[in-house]
Amino acid sequence: MNDITSYDSESAESKQPLLGYQSQQRGTSHWPNFGTMKPADVYGHGGLQDSESSVRALSPFRLLCLTISMGGLQTIWTSIMAQGSPYLASLGMSPSLISLVWLSGPLSGMFIQPYIGVLxxxxxxxxxxxxxxxxxxxxATSLFMVALPWTSNMVEFLFSCFGGNPMGPNSKAVTKFVAAMIISxxxxxxxxxxxGIRALIVDCCPEDQQHQASAYASRVIGVGSILGYCSGFINFPTIFPFLGNTQFQVLSVLCCVCLVLTVLLQxxxxxEKKLDYKPAHRNQSVGVFGPLKQGFLTASTMPKRIRSICIVQFFSWLSWxxxxxxxxxxxxxxxxxxxxxxxxTTTIDPTRFGTVSMLAFASTFTFVSLTLPRYVATASGTPSHLPHTTEPLTLPRAWLIAHLLAAFSFLLLGLTDSSVSATFLTGVLGTSWALTQxxxxxxxxxxxxxxxxQPLRGHDRSSKKSDIEKLDDITEAESQTALILGIHNLAISAPQIVAAVGSSLIFWLLGLMGVVGTDAIxxxxxxGAVPAGMAAWWSMAV
Structure with missing residues (x-):
């Protein structure tokens, strides 16, 4: 049972509330009329079977609309990754300080997203x-994204207004601080x-469409990555001079427009139906520490398979x-x-040549995302165009192969001394990245x-539970989506911090042995092949 569905042939106004109860107006909120609630009202007007099908299968167009905002979000991430470090370096930040600034990403993923999931x-x-x-x-993302490349201009303007030296050391120090805060x-x-986007995707799709919906999300992420990397080869200030004077200023506006339009379409x-009712114990999780307590409780009781997936993700992102x-x-x-x-001499700028390799990576990632789902068995069965006489390729098995391929490729990357071979291996890793996404x-x-x-399948008409207790069970079962996804994101963010510290330690040890530069990298x-191999081993338990 789910609170969220999508428009198909009916309008939103013609749909009955998914929980099946009639509501009465109390101020500005809708409350269930428990006085007249019947068992059929808990399960839906059509009973148990109708309730289980209340989350309707989506058409390909609806799946695209549901997931397209992931592509807009990816353009933001790609722009930050490609333009952020050079911009901070242009402000005079040292590489070590830039590394500390970027730690705000995994730190917010570790602590902010699970908290937001509960809320x-x-x-x-x-x-x-x-x-x-x-x-x-x-x-908020659009405001901070647009403000970031204009940081130095804003600080210089403020110093000029208050009689300070806009080009002095104080102005430069304030610019660095403000830029770091904006990125955070x-x-x-x-x-x-x-x-929110990930939770909405899970909420809107029935069980047998979860693989398909995630595949659509992976595809639009790939398209967003390609657009982001291709943007590095376009001189945007000459095309849109009214949006800014630098590449980063114009690109930030275009990325925000892309994000806003895709979110608006979604x-x-x-x-999405408004949540009208919460179990009684949920109303007690208030204040600052209530959601934290709820998060720890869910993390300790979530299904074993999801816990195994989180462990795999920890080692996987440690390698990536x-x-x-x-x-x-x-x-x-x-x-x-x-x-x-x-x-x-170099005929091509080395940084741009490296960007070409990432374009190959994104292209392979997108191609695999478009084609591989047709050949992977899902919860609804083996794809109809594949012979049923052979053992189908399941998604967990494909994920295992992707980890092994990543481990092998990471090992070869460190051994090669050819930029062409390294670019080829980077493209191969796009296959593993497609499965990771x-x-x-x-x-x-x-x-x-x-x-x-589960609560719907577990309840029967002979149950001695009251109607409100049944409604509590149903609502509780569907009130964990964003929180569990937030915990999963914690498993992605935490290894990035571990890997950042570990990489610094490896660079330091290699420096003591005289290994620096390209060899050290x-x-x-x-x-990275070591944690990738550990991820492959743990994925056998998924």
């Missing part, structure tokens, strides 16, 4: 539990958007961190070494869909 699951705002956080998060708030504002086409942060620099350095040894979310969505149907990439 979202219990939100009774009239826009719905998910859309409320998506909309306000999008507004930007990372925080992204959490409700990401959490909110206009996907119906070094690749994501150092691969562009690594391939650019290899290209510089090759061209300098042969011609003495698809498999865990699809499997968790499938488990959450089972959770919300190669060793760090090779060490």
């Amino acid at each position: 979202s699951d219990n939100c009774t705002f009239q826009w719905g539990r998910r859309k409320t956080f998506i909309v306000f998060g999008t507004i 708030f930007l990372k925080i504002s992204l959490q409700p958007v990401q959490c 909110c206009m086409t996907i119906y 961190f070094s690749f994501m942060y150092y691969i562009t620099t690594y391939i650019g350095a290899l290209y510089r070494q090759e061209t300098s040894a042969t011609t003495g 698809w498999a865990p979310f699809a499997l968790i969505g499938e488990e959450l869909a089972k959770i919300r149907q 190669g060793w760090v990439l090779m060490f």
Whole structure:
């Protein structure tokens, strides 16, 4: 049972409340009329069977509308990753300080998103539990994203207004501080958007469509990545001079427009019912520490399979961190070494050559996301176009293969001294990344869909529980989606901090042995094969 469905052939006004009870007006809130509630009202007007099918299967167009905002969100992430560090370096920040600034991302993912998950699951705002956080998060993200590349201009303007020296050391120090704070708030504002979108995808799809919905999300993420990396080869200030003077200023506005439009399309086409009722014990989780207590309780009692997925994700992201942060620099350095040894000069900017490798990575990722779901068995069975005589490729098995492929590729990346070979291996890793962006979310969505149907399958007409107790069980089962996704995001964010510290330690040890530069980065990439192998081992338990 779920509070969220989508428009199909009926309008929102013609739909009966999903919990099946009639409501009466009390001020501005709708409350169930418990005095006239019957067992059929708890289960739905059509009884148990009708309630289990209340989350309707979505058409391909609806699935695209449901997930398209993930593509808009990905353009923001890609722009930050590509333009953020060079911009901070232009402000005079040291590499070590830039690394500390970027830690705000995984830190907010660790602590903010689970907290937001609890608030979202219990939100009774009239826009719905998910859309409320998506909309306000999008507004905040757009404001901080647009403000970031204008930080130096704003600080210089304020210093000029108050009689200070806009080019002095105090102005530069304030600029660095303000830029670091804006990035921190930007990372925080992204959490409700990401959490809300993922939870809405799970809420709107029945169990047998969770794999398909996650595949759609993976596809639009791939398209967003390609657009983000291609943007580095376009001189936007000459095309949109009215949006800014630098590439980052114009790109930030375009990315925000993309995010706003995709979120607007999602909110206009996907119906989300307002949460009218919460179990009695949920009303006690108030204040600052109530959601934290609820989060710890859910983490200790969530299904074993979801816990195994979180463990796999921990080791998986432990291996991906070094690749994501150092691969562009690594391939650019290899290209510089090759061209300098042969011609003495570089024909292409090394940083841009490294970006080309990431474009190959994103292209492979998108291609695999478009094609592989057709050949993977889902909860609804084996794909009809595949022969049933052979054992089907299941999603957990495909995920296991992806980890093994990643471990092998990380090992070879550290051993190669050719920029072409490194670019090829980067493209191969796009296959593993496609599974990383698809498999865990699809499997968790499938488990959450089972959770919300367990109370419905478990109750029968002979049950001695009261109607309100039955309603409590049903609502409790569907009130964990965002929180569990937040806990899953914690399993993604925590290893990034561990990997950042571990990479720094490896660089320090290698420096003591005289291994620096490209060789040191190669060793760090090779060490990524170890946690990738651990992820493959743990994925056998999924």
